[in-house]
Amino acid sequence: MSHALKQVFNKDKTFRPKRKFEPGTQRFELHKKAQASLNAGLDLKVAVQLPPGEEQNDWVAVHVVDFFNRINLIYGTISDYCTEQSCPIMSGGPKYEYRWQDEHKYRKPTALSAPQYMNLLMDWIEVQINNEDIFPTNVGTPFPKNFLPVVKKILSRLFRVFVHVYIHHFDRITQMGSEAHVNTCYKHFYYFVKEFNLIDTKELEPLLACLVCMREPGTVSHPGCGWLKPPPCADFPCWKTRTTPPPLQGVWRMANVT
Numbered sequence: 001m002s003h004a005l006k007q008v009f010n011k012d013k014t015f016r017p018k019r020k021f022e023p024g025t026q027r028f029e030l031h032k033k034a035q036a037s038l039n040a041g042l043d044l045k046v047a048v049q050l051p052p053g054e055e056q057n058d059w060v061a062v063h064v065v066d067f068f069n070r071i072n073l074i075y076g077t078i079s080d081y082c083t084e085q086s087c088p089i090m091s092g093g094p095k096y097e098y099r100w101q102d103e104h105k106y107r108k109p110t111a112l113s114a115p116q117y118m119n120l121l122m123d124w125i126e127v128q129i130n131n132e133d134i135f136p137t138n139v140g141t142p143f144p145k146n147f148l149p150v151v152k153k154i155l156s157r158l159f160r161v162f163v164h165v166y167i168h169h170f171d172r173i174t175q176m177g178s179e180a181h182v183n184t185c186y187k188h189f190y191y192f193v194k195e196f197n198l199i200d201t202k203e204l205e206p207l208l209a210c211l212v213c214m215r216e217p218g219t220v221s222h223p224g225c226g227w228l229k230p231p232p233c234a235d236f237p238c239w240k241t242r243t244t245p246p247p248l249q250g251v252w253r254m255a256n257v258t
Contacts, residue, residue: 044184048192056196057143061135063192064151068125070185071161075118077176078169087114092163092206114164121157128154148198155189156199162186163206 050059075082090098090112099109100117102124112120129135134150136143165173165182173179186207193199 044188044191045195048188048195057147060148060151060196060198061143064154065129065135067155067158067189067192068129071158071189072122074165074173074182074185075161077178078165078172079115079118081169081172082114082118082164084113084115087164087168090114090117090160090164091168092160093167096163096206098160098164114168118161121161125154125158152198155193156203159189159193159199159203159207162189166207166210 048063050056090100091114092098097111098117100106100112100120101109102120106120128150132138132141134144134147166186170179173182190204190207193204
C-alpha cells in the first residue's frame with residue numbers, strides 16, 4: 001500500500017470512529033462478501049448487485065455503514081484544511097449550497113460552515129445507524145417501514161461530502177496521491193445508489209460531469225468530443241490538476257484517473 005493510501009486509512013485521521021460489524025453475525029458475513037468482491041477486482045457495477053439468496057435491506061444496511069466509514073475516512077484526511085475560514089458555507093462550488101435541518105436545534109434549513117455541517121451530519125448518521133429500531137442487528141428482526149426513507153436521506157447527505165471534497169479540497173487529495181482511491185470510492189457509491197434507486201438523479205447533478213471523466217477501462221472517456229477540448233468538469237479542481245499529453249496527441253487527460 002502506498003504512503004498516500006496509508007494516510008487515507010490512518011485511523012488517527014478518521015473523522016469519526018468506524019462503525020464495525022460483530023463477527024459471526026449475518027451483517028459481518030455480508031460485509032466480508034462485499035469486500036471480497038471489491039478485492040477480487042470485479043467491475044463495480046457488478047460488485048454492487050444483490051448476491052443471490054440475500055435480502056436487499058440487509059445488503060443495503062451493510063453498504064450504508066461501509067460508505068459512512070469510507071467517506072468519514074476521506075473527509076478526515078482533509079478536515080484540517082476545511083475550516084470556518086476556508087469554507088464558511090457548506091457548498092459545492094458557486095451553484096450548490098447545502099443547508100442543515102434536523103428535528104432539534106435547526107428546524108428550518110440553516111446555512112452553516114462546512115465543518116459545522118460535517119459535524120452535525122456525522123453525529124446524525126451515527127445516531128441513525130446505531131438505532132436498533134432502524135438498523136436492527138439481530139437475525140430475524142424485521143426492518144421498519146421507514147428504513148429506506150432514512151437510508152435515502154443518509155446517502156443523499158453523504159453524497160454532499162463527496163461534492164464538497166471534489167470541488168473544494170481536491171488539491172489536498174491530489175497532493176496525497178489519493179485521487180484514484182477517492183474516484184474509485186465515489187464510483188462505487190454512485191453505482192450502488194443507482195442500482196437500488198436510493199438517490200434522485202437530480203441530487204447527483206453536481207458531480208455528473210465529473211463522473212463522465214471517470215472512465216471504465218476500454219470505454220470512451222468523453223464520447224462527445226474525445227477530450228479534444230476540456231470535458232464538462234473543466235471547472236473542477238480535479239480537471240485543473242490534469243496532465244498535458246504530447247502536443248501531437250492533441251487530447252487533454254485528467255491526472256491519475258482510473
